[in-house]
Amino acid sequence: MSRRWGMVVDLDRCTGCEACVVACRAENNVPTVGETEAARGRAIHWIRIERYWEGEFPNARIRFVPVLCQHCEAAPCEPVCPTYASYHTADGLNAQVYNRCIGTRYCANACPYTVRFFNFFHPVWEKPLHLQLNPEVSVREVGVMEKCTFCVQRIKAAELQAKAEARELRDGDVQPACAQACPADALLFGDLNDPDSRVAQLARSPRGSKLLEEVGTQPKITYLARLSWSGDGEDR
Amino acid sequence: MDRRDFIKLSALTAGAAGLAGCGHPDHQLIRFLPEESWIPGVATWRPSLCPLCAAGCGVMARVMEGDAEVVRNGRTGLLRMGLVKKLEGNPAHPVNRGKLCARGQAAVQIVYHPDRIRQPLKRRGERGTGEFEPVDWDEALSTLAARLKQVLDDDPAGLAWLSRPLRGGKRVLVERFLATLAAPAPVYFELFDESVLRWANRLSFGREQMPTYTLSVANYVLGLSADFLGTWNSPVAQAIGYGEFRQGRPGRRGKFVQVEPRVSQTGANADEWIPIRPGTEGALALGLAHVLLNEARRPTTAAGTAGERIEGWLQGLPEWTPEAVAEQTGIEAERIRRLARELIAHEPAVVIAGGAALAQTNGLATALAVNALNALLGCVGALGPVRFTPQPESTGLAPPHRTLRALVQKILSRPESPVKLLLLYEANPVFATPPAWQVAAALDRVPFVVSFGSFLDDTSILADLVLPDHVFLESWMDDVPESGTEPAVVSLAAPAMRPLHNTRAMPDVLLDLSRRVGGRLNEALPWKSYEELLRARFDALARRAGADADAFWKQALERGGWWSDNGGTRAAAPRHAAATTRQIRYQPAEMDGSVEEFPFHFLPYASQAFYDGTTAHLPWLQELPDVLTTAMWGSWVELNPQTAERLGIRQGDLVDVTSRHGTLQAPVILSTGIAPDVVAMPVGQGHRAFTRYASRRGANPISVLAPLEEPETGALAWAATRVQIRRAGVGRLVLFSGGLSRFPHPEER
Numbered sequence: 008m009s010r011r012w013g014m015v016v017d018l019d020r021c022t023g024c025e026a027c028v029v030a031c032r033a034e035n036n037v038p039t040v041g042e043t044e045a046a047r048g049r050a051i052h053w054i055r056i057e058r059y060w061e062g063e064f065p066n067a068r069i070r071f072v073p074v075l076c077q078h079c080e081a082a083p084c085e086p087v088c089p090t091y092a093s094y095h096t097a098d099g100l101n102a103q104v105y106n107r108c109i110g111t112r113y114c115a116n117a118c119p120y121t122v123r124f125f126n127f128f129h130p131v132w133e134k135p136l137h138l139q140l141n142p143e144v145s146v147r148e149v150g151v152m153e154k155c156t157f158c159v160q161r162i163k164a165a166e167l168q169a170k171a172e173a174r175e176l177r178d179g180d181v182q183p184a185c186a187q188a189c190p191a192d193a194l195l196f197g198d199l200n201d202p203d204s205r206v207a208q209l210a211r212s213p214r215g216s217k218l219l220e221e222v223g224t225q226p227k228i229t230y231l232a233r234l235s236w237s238g239d240g241e242d243r
Numbered sequence: 244m245d246r247r248d249f250i251k252l253s254a255l256t257a258g259a260a261g262l263a264g265c266g267h268p269d270h271q272l273i274r275f276l277p278e279e280s281w282i283p284g285v286a287t288w289r290p291s292l293c294p295l296c297a298a299g300c301g302v303m304a305r306v307m308e309g310d311a312e313v314v315r316n317g318r319t320g321l322l323r324m325g326l327v328k329k330l331e332g333n334p335a336h337p338v339n340r341g342k343l344c345a346r347g348q349a350a351v352q353i354v355y356h357p358d359r360i361r362q363p364l365k366r367r368g369e370r371g372t373g374e375f376e377p378v379d380w381d382e383a384l385s386t387l388a389a390r391l392k393q394v395l396d397d398d399p400a401g402l403a404w405l406s407r408p409l410r411g412g413k414r415v416l417v418e419r420f421l422a423t424l425a426a427p428a429p430v431y432f433e434l435f436d437e438s439v440l441r442w443a444n445r446l447s448f449g450r451e452q453m454p455t456y457t458l459s460v461a462n463y464v465l466g467l468s469a470d471f472l473g474t475w476n477s478p479v480a481q482a483i484g485y486g487e488f489r490q491g492r493p494g495r496r497g498k499f500v501q502v503e504p505r506v507s508q509t510g511a512n513a514d515e516w517i518p519i520r521p522g523t524e525g526a527l528a529l530g531l532a533h534v535l536l537n538e539a540r541r542p543t544t545a546a547g548t549a550g551e552r553i554e555g556w557l558q559g560l561p562e563w564t565p566e567a568v569a570e571q572t573g574i575e576a577e578r579i580r581r582l583a584r585e586l587i588a589h590e591p592a593v594v595i596a597g598g599a600a601l602a603q604t605n606g607l608a609t610a611l612a613v614n615a616l617n618a619l620l621g622c623v624g625a626l627g628p629v630r631f632t633p634q635p636e637s638t639g640l641a642p643p644h645r646t647l648r649a650l651v652q653k654i655l656s657r658p659e660s661p662v663k664l665l666l667l668y669e670a671n672p673v674f675a676t677p678p679a680w681q682v683a684a685a686l687d688r689v690p691f692v693v694s695f696g697s698f699l700d701d702t703s704i705l706a707d708l709v710l711p712d713h714v715f716l717e718s719w720m721d722d723v724p725e726s727g728t729e730p731a732v733v734s735l736a737a738p739a740m741r742p743l744h745n746t747r748a749m750p751d752v753l754l755d756l757s758r759r760v761g762g763r764l765n766e767a768l769p770w771k772s773y774e775e776l777l778r779a780r781f782d783a784l785a786r787r788a789g790a791d792a793d794a795f796w797k798q799a800l801e802r803g804g805w806w807s808d809n810g811g812t813r814a815a816a817p818r819h820a821a822a823t824t825r826q827i828r829y830q831p832a833e834m835d836g837s838v839e840e841f842p843f844h845f846l847p848y849a850s851q852a853f854y855d856g857t858t859a860h861l862p863w864l865q866e867l868p869d870v871l872t873t874a875m876w877g878s879w880v881e882l883n884p885q886t887a888e889r890l891g892i893r894q895g896d897l898v899d900v901t902s903r904h905g906t907l908q909a910p911v912i913l914s915t916g917i918a919p920d921v922v923a924m925p926v927g928q929g930h931r932a933f934t935r936y937a938s939r940r941g942a943n944p945i946s947v948l949a950p951l952e953e954p955e956t957g958a959l960a961w962a963a964t965r966v967q968i969r970r971a972g973v974g975r976l977v978l979f980s981g982g983l984s985r986f987p988h989p990e991e992r
Contacts, residue, residue: 017490020486022485022509023508023870024478025851025870029345029867046977064917067914069511069916120983136357137355138309139355140328143284188342193486
């Protein structure tokens with residue numbers, strides 16, 4: 008059976024530490040754009056932590072939600088692309104073929120999660136910062152869209168490794184950079200088609216829901232709700 | 244032009260460009276013979292250690308081959324070498340168990356930073372202008388050796404060492420170096436120094452060190468201004484425990500209440516946030532203890548020595564009724580009673596106080612009150628959530644802030660500075676001390692300042708000679724984590740890559756200097772290199788463990804250090820603190836500035852991206868949206884919306900923040916997570932000099948702080964300043980746009 012990569016984000020574990028955000032940038036050659044361009048809304052973050060403030064002082068309450076590409080089954084970004092640059096892989100990833108992309112940005116407009124980013128200019132790594140670039144991930148040029156790939160280079164490497172060792176891929180063999188860094192283990196990655204994988208088990212949790220489920224995108228990331236404390240009735 | 248012509252033309256122009264390139268020396272880089280062999284595209288993983296905070300996490304560096312532009316023998320050329328591409332947590336390391344924080348993830352940028360100092364420099368222009376010229380190592384070291392000899396002949400008291408607090412082999416080396424020369428002991432400085440808590444732990448539990456919080460065994464956590472999931476103590480270890488505390492134990496989800504004047508990243512995760520008047524956290528702890536002692540009838544003796552330290556404890560803290568505490572803290576008496584009942588109902592419960600709670604003139608009393616409360620709750624010890632990591636060596640330091648102030652006063656005491664030669668290593672006190680400390684003025688009076696820094700920052704720009712150290716991934720590294728782990732740990736790592744620039748490791752430079760100076764130093768420091776020193780330390784460890792020295796060393800290098808795998812040296816219970824009759828009386832915190840003139844309490848806080856400012860030069864962290872505000876590339880001031888409305892200030896407005904000691908300007912971010920009489924600001928920006936990414940960016944909250952201190956340890960009370968604010972115009976905020984407009988889940992369960 009083919010694989011279907013997915014993720015579980017446990018909002019009850021997430022502390023908002025942003026280790027995932029920097030880890031993703033380091034792994035995937037995501038450029039920094041500098042103050043001026045960031046002020047124009049052109050900063051690129053494949054994963055971000057959203058925060059929702061509720062209530063007024065002193066009853067303010069904040070909730071963190073890490074948001075990255077949801078790798079939707081019915082991805083709105085795919086059918087709108089005139090050059091088939093955004094497409095669906097056999098193992099369920101929403102992939103972006105950079106050298107097909109002509110920068111219409113239709114996909115970004117179609118995406119309800121705003122996780123697609125456009126390269127408004129040639130990315131710059133001031134020398135010798137470029138020596139850090141990961142040779143397994145292409146650097147995106149000016150005029151193309153980019154987004155989270157679920158660290159496809161790590162998936163491919165793990166598959167090759169398993170093949171070389173003549174075995175099946177095991178649960179936990181693949182970890183995207185964000186999940187690997189996450190101190191509280193709030194991010195978990197794996198094969199949703201394997202009913203015994205930890206991610207498939209957790210995705211069935213009663214705490215689970217999908218982001219903007221109602222728009223019909225069928226995301227492959229399940230969010231586990233953060234709980235309020237319910238103990239012995241002494242709580243607010 | 245058709246496609247074919249286009250290609251022809253492109254080929255021609257490209258060829259011409261290539262030929263033209265041959266004429267320019269820049270494009271004519273020679274290739275040096277590689278010193279090591281690499282398989283293209285194959286990654287090797289090598290252990291190293293994160294140097295960015297005192298937690299001391301172990302990392303694994305992913306090394307792959309690449310072409311680096313390097314200078315060898317005065318010629319620039321390309322060298323195929325192993326380059327670190329990515330850092331991950333070291334899965335075997337007991338502190339961070341394979342995980343890493345945002346700053347640790349960004350640490351790799353230090354290696355490749357475009358403004359790293361690439362060779363030794365000597366000052367050319369006026370001091371502080373940042374004008375330097377390259378000098379070769381031999382000349383630099385001869386200059387320094389000559390200076391050192393001169394100082395030693397004159398009076399060894401004229402030599403001073405100033406660095407961040409050191410541990411492990413570096414501490415041994417530096418302290419022995421100075422002691423042998425009969426020079427004064429080293430001066431250690433770091434802004435968020437925890438000497439108050441260490442000292443309190445010594446008084447309460449006989450252990451002068453930071454505690455290890457094992458949250459995975461706790462059912463209830465009460466945080467008092469401690470950012471323990473973000474920047475405080477051992478944040479990665481604590482976040483791992485927090486994940487378990489919430490969702491790692493089926494059917495048992497811990498409750499977390501955070502009490503602090505402004506919601507921190509940590510507080511944002513709490514089930515309940517309770518704002519408290521700044522500096523009254525200790526009063527709350529005593530109020531909780533009062534309820535436990537009087538209403539829950541816990542015996543006073545249950546807290547042992549920790550309780551005896553507190554005046555009135557044995558009498559049941561009669562003054563500290565919830566009503567009296569409510570008056571001080573601003574938290575209702577009924578709520579205090581409920582918190583106390585919850586602490587008992589959900590044992591094991593733990594109270595964690597840190598950060599701004601202890602950065603007050605009454606910080607020590609607060610820490611002691613919390614220690615006594617924890618002892619009363621029975622959560623301190625080998626099985627409770629508060630443990631102490633066994634230490635192979637003494638962890639006690641002379642109080643860092645006090646020793647720095649003493650050094651400054653010594654320099655300024657006479658018209659001609661008695662300190663003639665100052666060695667500066669990984670400390671930036673010009674940035675991180677209040678103006679009244681006069682650190683910059685003092686350093687300016689020292690005739691010769693030598694920095695081992697990799698970057699020119701606010702302090703090292705004053706140097707006369709810069710001897711750039713290797714960065715951590717190029718160095719032999721060792722560390723002795725003080726907390727965050729149950730077994731004792733001595734971390735160790737060989738260089739993960741060869742040095743990129745013409746730099747030398749600071750310990751090796753000290754050893755070289757010893758040979759040049761000769762005499763007693765040669766006998767006291769017999770090692771040829773820092774590697775040899777580390778080997779000698781590990782041989783001693785191997786002897787103690789009864790292990791074969793070679794195998795022991797080899798295993799430590801492979802794993803990233805030594806730690807005991809068996810339960811033998813697990814985190815230990817407190818020692819019985821020395822019996823004493825001395826008791827500490829809790830006093831209200833003293834604040835600088837009157838309420839009438841300076842109506843707001845000023846709360847600087849360790850920033851998620853920059854901690855105390857040491858990582859502000861990394862572009863990845865400059866462009867990291869702050870998790871609570873999404874702000875990037877600058878400073879901001881957090882203000883309650885009601886306050887802002889009253890003062891006619893809107894989000895993004897520039898304000899003057901004025902204390903009795905200075906004024907700064909920053910744009911405002913409105914936040915409902917801050918008390919109306921508190922103004923908060925992250926530490927980290929506002930460097931006068933710190934590379935192209937951080938120089939003159941934003942404002943430095945430390946520059947308006949009052950020089951109040953906790954009297955017993957001399958620690959800076961960095962949360963004890965009052966300010967006034969005034970609108971000064973329209974500011975500029977860089978916020979990360981993007982995101983969903985509302986909370987994406989219908990209901991929280």
